[in-house]
Amino acid sequence: MRAALYIRVSTEEQSKEGYSLAAQKEKCAKFIESQPDWDLVKIYADPGVSAKDLNRPGVQQMLEDVKKGFFDVIVVYRLDRLVRRVLDLHNLLDDFEKNNVKFKSVTEVFDTTTAMGKFFITIVGAMAEWERDNLSERVSMGMEQIVREGKWKGGEVGYGHKWDRNEQEFVIVEEEAKYIKMMYEWSIDGDGDITIAHKLNEMGITTRQGNWWTNTAVGRILINPKNYGASKRGVRTNKDNSFLVGNVYPAIVSKEIYDESLRLRKSRLRFSGRNSDNDFIYSGVLSCPRCGSTFKGNKTTDPDTGTVYKNYVCNNKASKKCDYPSVSEKMVDDKFIPNLQQALDDLSNVDIDLDDGNKEIEEQKQVVTKELQKIKERRKKWxxxxxxxxxxxxDFSDRNAEESRKEKHYLSVLEKLERNKGESLPVSSIDEIKKLIDNWKRLNDNEKKKLLRSLVNKIVIDIDKSKKKSERLNIKEIVFN
Incomplete structure (x- = not known):
């Protein structure tokens, strides 16, 4: 019997013993060798890829080969290496059955080489997902209905409102509402969260708990839709969306005031207050790969030499919502320009003038699509x-990582092209990026900061602890404005 094996590791599992590509490959190959008349004919791998869906290079190549009849059985180390959702499992098994391909897990009883094994794998997977979905559906439906009826789901009622047990409805706390209105007035007049917090504290006004105001506490109030009457406490109906219910709370400010405040704060929030005046080049731009928050800068001084070092810390670390390690500015500097140059090369290589409004969108899409096809072909070769x-x-993992980086860039370009049919593509010009690269070393920190923010929206980094300290930082993505 011709056997193929599929192996996969997600980024988090790269270092776990027994889950590496090499370990899975070795164990699956030995299993195939132990089976009479089984021969290993092909290996499919997805290094550093999640099993959230079937849109994985290795899986897609495997499915193409299933239809071509290249093998008779697919072997995995564990079922979760191949699939995590019952729907995906069902679709795969259906494709396997149509093409007379069997399935076998080396470390579990899951297999379709026997009728009982096929029945068991389907039932176990279906029951597990049914229970998860059923529980989630019951909770979501119940909580959603409570919110839609304007009832209190429990927990703390936000500043400005309280729950009236006798009337069974939310009511305004007038003293608190007065200060909320002041916050919106100050915000629309141009004050940032820190300035508003200082004003409240100078007036002797405290939070409901008796604490002094902070910029975080002010920001939470200003973005809370309950202040114009909508429910802040809508429950998630799936992983991507949450619903917002109107007329649940009595309004403290109008929707127009809320929207205007939100619009103004979005235009200034990333680089407001002390963040705009300091000399931390990457503050507000550097993005945490763990929680998605931005990084802020801080300085440490060597007590022996007096040398000052600039570092960046995730904004969620102080509140213990994230434990991502701090990174030095030198580490970012060493990687930023080379990565920016690579991004520029990528843009140049696809031969797309992203600022030329005269080019037809469809022509640009064809060029990008060809590049994506080249990536697919190179993956097959590796x-x-x-x-x-x-x-x-x-070497295999490194090559796949490089192809994934290029693929992500081209898919991003393709998405922008789809979004901007009939318009010029609204991204930073190649000339401006070249200017940044050429002048970087001649600029002071504040000049670098201003030029960087005029071109770059986000820099996503990552730390590889398996490498020596000077080489641990990687720049995963540079997102242009």
Whole structure:
């Protein structure tokens, strides 16, 4: 019987013993060797890829080969290496059955080489997902209905309102509402959250708990839709959306005032207050890969030499919502310009003038689509070379990571093209990026900061603790304005 094996590791599992690509490959290959008349004919791998869906290069290549009849059984180390959702499992098993391909897990009883194994894998997966979905549906429906009826789901009622137990409805706390209105007035007049907090504290006004105001506390109030009457406490109906219910709270300010305050704060929030005056180049731009928050800068001084070092810390670390390690500005500096140059090369290589409004969108899309096809073809080549042991596991992972980076860039370009049909593409010009690269070393920190923010929206970083300290930081993505 011709056997193929599929192996996968997610980013978080790269370092876990027994889950590496090499370990899975070895154990699956030994299992195939132990089976009479089984021969290993092909290996499919997805390094550093989540199993949230089937849109994975290795899986897609495997499915193409299933239809071509390249093998008779697919072997995995564990079921969750291949799939995590019952719907995906059902679709895969259906494709396997149509093409007379069997399935086998090395470490579990899941397999479709026997009728009982096929029945068992389907029932176990279906029951697990049914229970999760059923529980989630019951909770979501109940909580959603409570909110829609304007009832209190429990917990703390936000500043400005309280729950009237006798009337069974929310009512305004007039003293608190007075200060909320002042906050919106100050915000629309141009004051940032820190300035508003200082004004409240100078007036001797405290929070409901008797604490002094902070910029965080002010910001939470200003963005809370309950202040114009909508429910802030809508429950999530799925992973991507939450619903907002109107007329649940009595309004403290009008929707127009709320919207205007929100519009103005969005235009200034990223670089407001002390953040705009300090000399931390990457503050507000550097993005945490763990929680998505931005980084802020701080300085430490060597007590022996008096040398001052500039570092960046995730904004959620102080509140213990994130434990991502701090990074030095030098580490970011060492990687930023080379990565920016690579991004510029990527833009140049696809031969797309993103600022030329005269180019037809469809022509640009064709160029990008061809580049994506080239990536797919190169992946096949690396897959074949690795399966035949002509390149190492590390080399294979590095090549796949590079292809993934390029693919992400081209998909981003394709998305912008789709979004801007009939218009010029609204991204930073290549000339401006070249200017930043050429002048970077001649600029002072404040000049670098201003030029960087005029071009770059976000820099996503990551830390690889397996490498030596000077090489640990990686720039995963640079997002232009």
């Amino acid at each position: 897959q074949y070379a690795w399966a035949n042991e002509t390149i190492s596991d590390e």
